Amino acid sequence: MSSNKSGVLMSDEASKGLISPLRRKLLMGMAALPAITMLPRPSLADVPATSVVNTTGLAVTDTGVTVGILHSATGTMAISETGSIEAEKLAIEQINAAGGVLGRKIKFIQEDGASDWPTFAEKAKKLLVNDKVAAIMGCWTSASRKAVLPVVEQYNGMLYYPTFYEGLEQSKNVIYTGQEATQQILAGLNWIAKEKGAKTFFFIGSDYIWPRTSNKIGRKHVENVLKGKVVGEEYYALGSTQFNSVINKIKLTKPDVIFTDVVGGSNVAFYKQLKAAGIDLAKQPLLTISVTEDEIDGIGGENIAGAYACMKYFQSLDNPNNKAFVPAFKKMWGEKTVIGDVTQAAYLGPWLWKLTVEKAGSFDVDKIAAASPGVEFKGAPEGYVRIHENHHLWSKTRVGRAKLDGQFELIYETADLVEPDPFPKGYQ
Amino acid sequence: MTDNRFFNRSEFIGILVLAVFLVVVLPLTLDVFRLNLVAKYLTYAFVALGLVICWGYGGILSLGQGVFFGLGGYCMAMFLKLEASSVENTKIQSTPGIPDFMDWNQITALPFFWKPFNSLTFTVAAIVLVPGIFAWIIGTAMFKRRVGGTYFAIITQAVAAILTILIVGQQGYTGGINGMTDLRTLKGWDIRPDHAKVVLYFFEVGCLFVCIMIAQFVRHAKLGRILVAMREKEDRVRFSGYSVANFKIFAFCIAAVFAAIGGAMFALNVGFMSPSFVGIVPSIEMVIYTAVGGRLSILGAIYGTLLVNFAKTSLSETFPELWLFGLGGLFIAVVLAFPNGLAGIWGDYVQPRIDRLVSSRKSQPAGWTDSSVADGAPAE
Numbered sequence: 001m002s003s004n005k006s007g008v009l010m011s012d013e014a015s016k017g018l019i020s021p022l023r024r025k026l027l028m029g030m031a032a033l034p035a036i037t038m039l040p041r042p043s044l045a046d047v048p049a050t051s052v053v054n055t056t057g058l059a060v061t062d063t064g065v066t067v068g069i070l071h072s073a074t075g076t077m078a079i080s081e082t083g084s085i086e087a088e089k090l091a092i093e094q095i096n097a098a099g100g101v102l103g104r105k106i107k108f109i110q111e112d113g114a115s116d117w118p119t120f121a122e123k124a125k126k127l128l129v130n131d132k133v134a135a136i137m138g139c140w141t142s143a144s145r146k147a148v149l150p151v152v153e154q155y156n157g158m159l160y161y162p163t164f165y166e167g168l169e170q171s172k173n174v175i176y177t178g179q180e181a182t183q184q185i186l187a188g189l190n191w192i193a194k195e196k197g198a199k200t201f202f203f204i205g206s207d208y209i210w211p212r213t214s215n216k217i218g219r220k221h222v223e224n225v226l227k228g229k230v231v232g233e234e235y236y237a238l239g240s241t242q243f244n245s246v247i248n249k250i251k252l253t254k255p256d257v258i259f260t261d262v263v264g265g266s267n268v269a270f271y272k273q274l275k276a277a278g279i280d281l282a283k284q285p286l287l288t289i290s291v292t293e294d295e296i297d298g299i300g301g302e303n304i305a306g307a308y309a310c311m312k313y314f315q316s317l318d319n320p321n322n323k324a325f326v327p328a329f330k331k332m333w334g335e336k337t338v339i340g341d342v343t344q345a346a347y348l349g350p351w352l353w354k355l356t357v358e359k360a361g362s363f364d365v366d367k368i369a370a371a372s373p374g375v376e377f378k379g380a381p382e383g384y385v386r387i388h389e390n391h392h393l394w395s396k397t398r399v400g401r402a403k404l405d406g407q408f409e410l411i412y413e414t415a416d417l418v419e420p421d422p423f424p425k426g427y428q
Numbered sequence: 429m430t431d432n433r434f435f436n437r438s439e440f441i442g443i444l445v446l447a448v449f450l451v452v453v454l455p456l457t458l459d460v461f462r463l464n465l466v467a468k469y470l471t472y473a474f475v476a477l478g479l480v481i482c483w484g485y486g487g488i489l490s491l492g493q494g495v496f497f498g499l500g501g502y503c504m505a506m507f508l509k510l511e512a513s514s515v516e517n518t519k520i521q522s523t524p525g526i527p528d529f530m531d532w533n534q535i536t537a538l539p540f541f542w543k544p545f546n547s548l549t550f551t552v553a554a555i556v557l558v559p560g561i562f563a564w565i566i567g568t569a570m571f572k573r574r575v576g577g578t579y580f581a582i583i584t585q586a587v588a589a590i591l592t593i594l595i596v597g598q599q600g601y602t603g604g605i606n607g608m609t610d611l612r613t614l615k616g617w618d619i620r621p622d623h624a625k626v627v628l629y630f631f632e633v634g635c636l637f638v639c640i641m642i643a644q645f646v647r648h649a650k651l652g653r654i655l656v657a658m659r660e661k662e663d664r665v666r667f668s669g670y671s672v673a674n675f676k677i678f679a680f681c682i683a684a685v686f687a688a689i690g691g692a693m694f695a696l697n698v699g700f701m702s703p704s705f706v707g708i709v710p711s712i713e714m715v716i717y718t719a720v721g722g723r724l725s726i727l728g729a730i731y732g733t734l735l736v737n738f739a740k741t742s743l744s745e746t747f748p749e750l751w752l753f754g755l756g757g758l759f760i761a762v763v764l765a766f767p768n769g770l771a772g773i774w775g776d777y778v779q780p781r782i783d784r785l786v787s788s789r790k791s792q793p794a795g796w797t798d799s800s801v802a803d804g805a806p807a808e
Contacts, residue, residue, distance in 0.1 A: 073749045112748035117607060117702050119744075122465065126745070129461040143606040147700060150610045154620050168532060207597065208605050209532055216534070237597065238605065423520065 047103030053362045056156075059132040060363050065104045067092070067350070068111060068127035070138030070148070075115025076264070081140045083294055084162050084346035085110070086333045088137045091350035094328070101354045102363070109133060117147040124148040128155040134363045135160060137349040140342070142166060142210055149174065158365050160349030163342050164289070164311075166213035167422040172369045175352060176392045178345040179312055180422045181214045184289050187397035187414050188310030189221055189259075195412075196285050198256035199228040204246055204270075206290075207235035211261040214289060217427045218259060224426070231255050236262065241269035247277045258286040267295050271303040281306035287399075292340030293406060301406040313344040313382040314400045314408040325381040338406065344381050351377050352387065384417070392420030434644045442727050443640065450633045460622040467629045467697040469737035470636060471497075474690030476718040476729035477636075477643055478683030483715070484723035485652060486679035487659030488576070492584030493687045493714045495591050496559040498706035500688025502595075502602070503558060505701035506542060507551040508611035508619075509603075527608070533600030542601075548615060555692045556685055563684030567677035574673070576662075585708050592707040607702025611695065619696060632693045636730075639686055643726050646682065655679055687714075720762050722771025732770050 050062050059066035069088050071081035092106045100106060109131050111123035120139065127133045128151065135158040139145040142165055152159045152173045159174045167180035192198050201222050205211025215233060222228045231253045234246045243266075250258060262270050267290070274281070286307045293315050296304060315326060315338060325347070329339055352375060357363055360371035369391075376386040386394045394417040400408030435443065454466055475493050482488050515524045521531040526538050544550045566587065570580055595602045603609075611619070618624060646652050654675055658665045666672045695701045704710065721732020739758060743751035766772050 074752050110748045112744050112751065114744065114752075116704050117609075118698060118700055118704065121698070121700055122468070122741075123744075125461065125464075143702070146606045146609045147702070150612075150620075150699065166532075208599065209529070212599075213532060237593065 048361065053102055053357075054134075054364065055362070056364050056366075057132060058134045058363050058365075060104065060134060063104060064107050065101060065363060066107045066109060066131060066133050067353070068124075068131065068133040068136040068138065069108050070111045070113055070120065070123055070127060070136050071140060072115040072144075073110070073112045077113075077115040077140055077144075079298075080264070080294065080342070081113075083337075083340060083343035084137075084140060086337070087162075087329070087339075087343045087347035088350055090329055090332050091347050093332070095350060095354050101357050102361075106350070106354075113138070113144055117141075117143045120144040121147040121151050124151045124157070124159075125155065128152065128157040134158070134357075134365075135353045135368075137162075137346065137353075139163070142208070145169075145174075156365050158353070158368055160353060162346035162349060164345070166210045167424070168213065170390050170392075170422050172391070173365070174391060175349070175372060175387065176420075176422075177348040177352065178342060178393075179395060179397070180392055180420050181210075181217050182421045182424045182427065183392075183395065183397060183418045184310055184312070185214055185218050186221055187418060188287055188289070188308075188399055189218060189226065191399055191412050192257055192285060192287050192308065193226045193228065196256060198285065199226075200231045200253070200255045201228060201257045201259050202231055202250055202253060202255035203233040203259050204243075205235050205261040206240075206263045206266060207237050211235065211263070211290075214261050215259075217424065220427045228256075236266060238264065238266070240266050243270045243273045244277070247273055247279065250279065251277070256285065258284065260286065260288045261290045262288075263290050265298070267291060268298050268300075271299045271307075275303050281402075291402070292342065293338040293408070294340040294343070296402060296406040297338055301402065301404045304402045305404045307402045308411065309400050309402065309408060311341040311398055311400065311408075312395045313341045314398065314410060315339045316400070316407045317382065317398075317410065319381075319383055321379050321383065322381040348377060348380055348385065348393075351379065352385075356387075386417070388420050390420060390422055392422060394419060433648055434641055435648070439644065439727075443637075443644075446640075446727055446730065447637065450636075451630070455626070455629070460625055463629055464625045464697065465737075465741060466734070467625070467632055468694065469734050470632055470730075471690040471694040471697065472714060472717055472737065473636060473730045473733040474639060474693065475683075475687040475714045476721060476733045477639055477726060478686030479715060479718040480723060480726050480729045481643055481646055481655070481686075482679045482683035483718065484725075484729075485647065485655040485659065486676060487655075488676055488680055489581045489715070490584045490680065490683065490711075491581045491708070491715060492586075492588040492711050493683065494706045494708075494711035495584070495588050496563060496684040496687035497691040497694070497710075497714070498591065498595075498701075498703070499559040499562065499691065500555045501691030501695045501701040501705065502608070503545070503551055503554045503688075504692035504695035505608040505611060506545040507548060508614065508695060508699075509608045510542065510546055511614070511616075512610060512612040527603070528610075529603040529606065529608075530600055535600045539601055555688055559684045559688035560681050563681045564677060567680040568673075571673040571676040571680075576676075585711070588706060588708050588711050592703050595703040595706060603702075605703060607700065607704070608695075609700055609702075611699045611701075614696070620699060625697070628693075628697050632697065635689060635693065639689065640726060640730075642682075643686075647726070651675070651678075716759055718769075720759070720769050722769030722774075724768060725771030725775075728769055728771025728774070735770070 050060055054060040069085060071085050072078050092108055096105045111127060113120040113123055124136060127136055137160045139148055139161050140163050145161055149171060153171060157173060160177055161174055162177050164178040164184050165180060203215045203218060205215050219230050222230055232249055287310060288307055289310050291309050292311060326339060330337060355377060356368050356372050356375045359375055360367040372387045372391060373389045378384050382395060388394055397414045397418050398410060399412040401411050403409055455463060475497055479493060482490055509527050513527045518524045518528060523531055523536045570583060596605050613619060654665060654670060658672055658675060662672055717733040717736050718729045720736050722728030740755060743754050
């Protein structure tokens with residue numbers, strides 16, 4: 001009896017094991033359909049020879065091509081970077097379900113940067129030198145990118161970097177799929193100045209290069225373009241949890257807008273203390289460039305509801321691409337996952353690489369670098385994007401208002417794509 | 429050849445084996461990428477070597493060796509960064525000719541304390557002197573007041589935390605949390621290509637053996653015996669008329685200088701320096717390397733460092749999401765089962781058998797961990 005029972009159980013499990021990956025693949029493929037239909041589809045007959053598409057000894061075979069995924073799966077940054085890893089794996093699975101790249105399935109090697117910048121450099125080198133990956137999807141913090149940059153330049157790799165960042169950088173070997181600082185900040189400041197009649201701004205940031213550079217650009221824009229005034233600019237060490245003194249200053253100076261780029265766990269303390277101090281975000285406009293749906297998960301919707309965030313993507317965006325993307329993501333990674341701005345930008349990486357490879361007709365890094373400008377991805381969840389000459393993306397700037405349920409409600413978006421300008425004149 | 433001022437016969441064989449391993453076996457079997465990784469691991473071996481003297485012999489547990497590793501590394505990195513920031517290389521900046529992170533932080537002229545680092549001679553001197561003097565100041569302040577044991581360990585941790593905060597906070601002068609990246613040339617010689625990595629590896633191994641010799645000398649001199657005596661019964665040494673504080677300061681300074689040399693090697697080999705090597709966590713990791721190798725054994729510490737780092741790399745490559753648990757388990761297992769580390773295993777299980785084999789032919793006992801000087805049993 002008992003052996004019979006276990007036999008039944010086993011066969012049941014085995015059949016589940018057989019069906020579910022297949023079903024998942026099908027669903028993934030279906031989710032990617034809106035994207036695929038817009039792409040020129042290479043017919044199966046013309047899979048080009050490996051010797052033609054790979055002249056530099058990359059890990060490309062007749063049936064497969066290997067890319068690297070390099071994020072922090074452990075350490076303090078894991079909480080932020082996990083979304084990027086998930087998005088990249090989803091994109092790769094969808095691309096494979098749709099036939100791969102130049103007839104080759106994408107395989108990936110995942111390495112852990114462990115929230116440690118030199119480890120990032122070591123692993124990047126390993127991926128390029130040992131594994132000969134055709135591209136790396138990776139990095140998150142500016143520090144990790146700065147560590148990896150010399151490595152990808154020296155070994156001539158291709159890095160797809162997802163995070164919005166401070167700009168002041170441009171490399172043949174990097175495609176920046178997030179926004180640089182001016183793309184993220186200027187339109188948002190314009191909007192809030194017009195909408196709220198804001199004249200005075202209070203800047204608060206974490207103390208490292210991204211907030212400092214962003215605030216420098218913000219200050220120049222407020223002073224020179226909006227003819228307003230910055231009434232305070234304060235920085236807190238990464239991980240800081242004591243914001244009472246700055247909150248008192250806010251109460252004294254009564255700025256029209258609080259502009260923040262506080263990152264990571266500090267956000268939780270900052271918004272809770274703001275609320276405890278009686279600052280009601282429904283009445284006191286606050287514009288943040290560092291809080292996505294991921295952060296709200298930790299902050300709690302009730303502590304931040306009413307704040308404005310300036311991003312290029314919100315999970316709640318209402319367009320056909322996003323309507324396919326969000327369920328596909330949740331299908332793969334669980335119903336409870338949220339999708340923030342960077343996660344979406346990470347999703348763009350493998351797709352842009354695939355499109356560029358197909359445009360160049362080659363996996364060679366030099367040809368991809370040269371073919372990148374002008375590559376457009378119509379299936380992006382944020383809408384249409386295009387790679388600029390400077391290897392950043394043309395994309396829209398959007399303002400959302402945080403709701404109690406942790407999602408953003410889209411309030412404003414720029415009419416046109418905003419040009420990326422990593423070395424902005426007049427803002428340095 | 430036997431029993432001179434540096435080593436006895438079995439130690440000589442041990443060093444010879446290590447030399448063959450590092451100079452012949454590894455370069456012949458590993459590709460340049462892996463060899464460069466070994467070079468990175470070996471930079472921590474300098475720290476572990478210092479800890480053997482300071483902690484193993486002197487009984488002074490420092491949980492802040494990252495400070496000295498960092499000081500040495502930053503001195504070297506400052507020199508390399510200045511060379512990489514020529515006006516030509518940095519012409520897109522608002523102020524060309526200064527390091528890029530200064531430009532981002534709106535600094536328009538090279539700070540005064542950066543200027544001497546244009547000279548390689550000054551830099552080499554600074555790598556030894558800056559951490560040495562800093563250790564001397566901490567050591568004098570602590571040991572003269574008879575602060576020791578746990579309190580000293582806590583204070584070294586505090587120093588590590590303070591220095592990290594200082595480096596991260598003063599990002600305009602130090603590169604902040606990003607550290608100093610993109611180091612390129614040493615006196616015009618490109619340190620990035622493969623052949624340079626090989627040269628740097630052999631240079632580093634050479635420096636390591638110089639440090640091993642110094643450590644061996646300290647150990648066999650009267651100094652080493654006093655350190656051990658001090659560890660076992662500090663008051664007796666004091667009542668015998670020795671200045672315990674001075675010996676402790678010396679051991680601490682020598683460990684600091686070794687760590688600093690390691691840091692400088694790190695900057696050269698990896699082309700990178702960041703505050704992530706200065707703080708509390710890396711400092712404790714460095715103690716773990718020593719503990720795994722055996723804190724009483726000079727060579728054990730080096731093997732321990734190589735083993736732990738090798739495990740770190742291979743575990744993280746194989747299990748990117750779980751590797752930290754595996755590594756943690758390894759540490760706990762080693763410390764629980766083998767309190768004297770690899771050297772303890774060797775001394776307890778392997779060496780006696782070799783001795784038996786040898787003594788069956790010759791009647792001359794010898795031991796790798798040389799119990800005449802550093803008895804295997806810790807005092808605590």
